Amino acid sequence: MKRDVRILLLGEAQVGKTSLIMALVGEEFPEEVPPRAEEITIPADVTPEKVPTHIVDYSESEQTEDELQEEIAKANVVCVVYDVTKEATIEKIRTKWIPMVNGGAEKGARIPIILVGNKSDLQMGSSMEVILPIMNQFSEIETCVECSAKNLKNISELFYYAQKAVLHPTAPLYDPEEKQLRPACSRALTRIFNLSDQDNNQILSDDELNYFQKSCFGNPLAPQALEDVKMVVWKNTTDGVQDNGLTLNGFLFLNTLFIQRGRHETTWTILRRFGYDDELELTDDYLYPQTRMVPSLLQSCRTSSVSSPACPGALSSTTRLIAYLDVRHCLECLGYLGYPILSEQDSQTQALTVTREKRIDLEKGQTQRNVFLCKVLGARGAGKSAFLQAFLGRSLATLAGFQGQWLLDRRDQSSVKCSPSPKHSPCCLRRCFHPWQAQRENPGEPSPYTINTVQVNGQEKYLILHEVSAETQFTKPSDAACDVACLIYDLSDPKSFSYCASIYKQHYMDSQIPCVFVASKTDLPEASQQPGLSPAEFCYKHCLPPPFLFSCHSQGPPGTAIYTKLATAATFPHLNAVELGAASFWLRVALGAAVTALVGFTLYRVLAKNK
Numbered sequence: 110m111k112r113d114v115r116i117l118l119l120g121e122a123q124v125g126k127t128s129l130i131m132a133l134v135g136e137e138f139p140e141e142v143p144p145r146a147e148e149i150t151i152p153a154d155v156t157p158e159k160v161p162t163h164i165v166d167y168s169e170s171e172q173t174e175d176e177l178q179e180e181i182a183k184a185n186v187v188c189v190v191y192d193v194t195k196e197a198t199i200e201k202i203r204t205k206w207i208p209m210v211n212g213g214a215e216k217g218a219r220i221p222i223i224l225v226g227n228k229s230d231l232q233m234g235s236s237m238e239v240i241l242p243i244m245n246q247f248s249e250i251e252t253c254v255e256c257s258a259k260n261l262k263n264i265s266e267l268f269y270y271a272q273k274a275v276l277h278p279t280a281p282l283y284d285p286e287e288k289q290l291r292p293a294c295s296r297a298l299t300r301i302f303n304l305s306d307q308d309n310n311q312i313l314s315d316d317e318l319n320y321f322q323k324s325c326f327g328n329p330l331a332p333q334a335l336e337d338v339k340m341v342v343w344k345n346t347t348d349g350v351q352d353n354g355l356t357l358n359g360f361l362f363l364n365t366l367f368i369q370r371g372r373h374e375t376t377w378t379i380l381r382r383f384g385y386d387d388e389l390e391l392t393d394d395y396l397y398p399q400t401r402m403v404p405s406l407l408q409s410c411r412t413s414s415v416s417s418p419a420c421p422g423a424l425s426s427t428t429r430l431i432a433y434l435d436v437r438h439c440l441e442c443l444g445y446l447g448y449p450i451l452s453e454q455d456s457q458t459q460a461l462t463v464t465r466e467k468r469i470d471l472e473k474g475q476t477q478r479n480v481f482l483c484k485v486l487g488a489r490g491a492g493k494s495a496f497l498q499a500f501l502g503r504s505l506a507t508l509a510g511f512q513g514q515w516l517l518d519r520r521d522q523s524s525v526k527c528s529p530s531p532k533h534s535p536c537c538l539r540r541c542f543h544p545w546q547a548q549r550e551n552p553g554e555p556s557p558y559t560i561n562t563v564q565v566n567g568q569e570k571y572l573i574l575h576e577v578s579a580e581t582q583f584t585k586p587s588d589a590a591c592d593v594a595c596l597i598y599d600l601s602d603p604k605s606f607s608y609c610a611s612i613y614k615q616h617y618m619d620s621q622i623p624c625v626f627v628a629s630k631t632d633l634p635e636a637s638q639q640p641g642l643s644p645a646e647f648c649y650k651h652c653l654p655p656p657f658l659f660s661c662h663s664q665g666p667p668g669t670a671i672y673t674k675l676a677t678a679a680t681f682p683h684l685n686a687v688e689l690g691a692a693s694f695w696l697r698v699a700l701g702a703a704v705t706a707l708v709g710f711t712l713y714r715v716l717a718k719n720k
Contacts, residue, residue: 120190304447312354398456481679488608492629499667
């Protein structure tokens with residue numbers, strides 16, 4: 110919505126332009142009227158819409174043609190004033206003033222016009238019969254107001270309608286020639302309907318309508334008012350009401366009716382509550398609310414209050430993944446999904462939680478986070494893509510049953526389709542996630558990211574797997590940064606392990622990032638890794654656990670133990686795997702010793718008492 114309004118008054122000489130301005134300011138008819146009034150600024154706190162308003166007068170005797178054109182260019186709305194007692198001033202509306210204001214402008218760029226019939230105190234009847242054909246001819250005319258500067262009749266109403274034409278314009282919403290909503294308005298209202306339809310049955314129930322009403326206007330409708338609204342829709346549409354609820358067509362009809370009856374501020378209130386600007390685009394302030402969050406610290410995203418019936422269970426994980434990778438894009442997605450309205454929050458920043466730095470986690474030996482990033486590294490053909498798909502419960506035997514994007518199995522260079530049909534995703538999700546997916550180097554291949562839940566000591570954690578291409582060059586330390594590194598090699602390829610060993614020595618050996626080696630394709634014959642130490646010897650030398658054996662070439666779902674191991678290592682980064690195992694062992698020993706001591710002490714007291 111515009112932050113101020115500039116109103117320009119035009120019309121023939123002696124029609125009362127200056128008198129109208131002075132009557133508004135002085136609240137009385139001026140005895141002496143100057144040729145032209147100075148520009149008037151009305152403060153925001155005294156206007157109905159709380160927006161500063163500038164009122165500009167025009168005098169043909171004091172201003173040049175160039176000055177007039179300059180004022181027209183700066184105006185947000187033009188009031189064309191005519192004398193209701195002189196038909197010549199009415200005819201000039203059609204032949205002179207409207208062509209001057211909007212002569213060369215396209216429909217969408219035309220300045221809104223208010224027709225003002227002054228001196229109504231000098232005429233008994235109305236001029237509307239003569240004015241209506243002009244209003245029908247020029248769609249940019251918002252309304253016509255008959256007033257009297259002498260009697261102060263409709264003076265404040267005149268400037269209210271002028272302000273309203275700027276702040277709540279009709280042109281972006283409605284096509285008066287076609288007598289229907291414009292496509293952009295219809296699309297925006299359809300999105301709003303879909304977001305308000307929380308049970309996704311294509312009908313707004315009474316509860317959903319009242320939640321919508323309260324979100325937009327502050328108060329729910331009274332039961333009788335709600336029934337009256339549905340009755341109006343039912344009488345004027347064939348499918349606007351179904352199962353005692355409002356359909357999309359009924360919702361669109363209702364907004365069309367508001368606009369046709371001059372209540373387009375109602376539709377604008379709805380649109381702006383859901384984030385739209387005057388061009389019916391979602392505003393940057395709505396999609397990208399200001400936040401003090403540091404992207405590198407964002408590790409968790411609460412989305413329990415946002416649901417998508419079309420994608421049950423998927424939204425929370427997907428949002429966490431995007432929040433971890435791109436905070437700004439996550440805010441955009443939550444904005445498209447109507448998070449502020451559905452969760453009754455000021456903005457979607459309330460959905461995000463920032464946890465403390467990883468450095469502090471290492472110092473304290475514990476973490477508050479529940480979302481962890483694991484980089485999956487390995488030579489070409491090591492089985493990284495299959496490892497990511499196995500995290501989603503897909504073995505090589507079951508991948509063939511999916512339809513969608515191609516997954517390239519690097520072992521045999523065959524291709525298998527692996528993602529569900531996009532028709533199951535809501536349109537807002539596809540629009541929101543598409544730009545992020547488009548960042549892939551090869552759009553025909555699957556995403557290099559997967560996310561799923563893992564249980565660590567009875568607590569649910571989210572583990573993000575990021576497949577790193579073998580061609581990727583780590584040019585700075587942050588390129589290798591993650592919560593845990595998974596170095597995967599092909600057990601059947603004698604040269605596969607050397608790549609992982611090299612990556613470990615260059616980027617992880619001296620870091621505090623826990624590392625886990627994984628030997629993939631254990632269903633194939635094992636080959637001796639060359640050159641240098643064997644994988645087991647290498648891990649022993651560097652105080653790492655032995656390589657974890659893994660294969661996704663099975664009939665059943667792949668095992669989850671390796672993913673639990675990765676998530677556990679990320680949860681306890683201050684302990685290496687050997688220490689984790691030792692800690693678990695000594696915890697059991699200590700517990701056993703404590704129980705033994707307690708039993709012995711109890712027996713001693715019993716024996717001592719018997720003596």
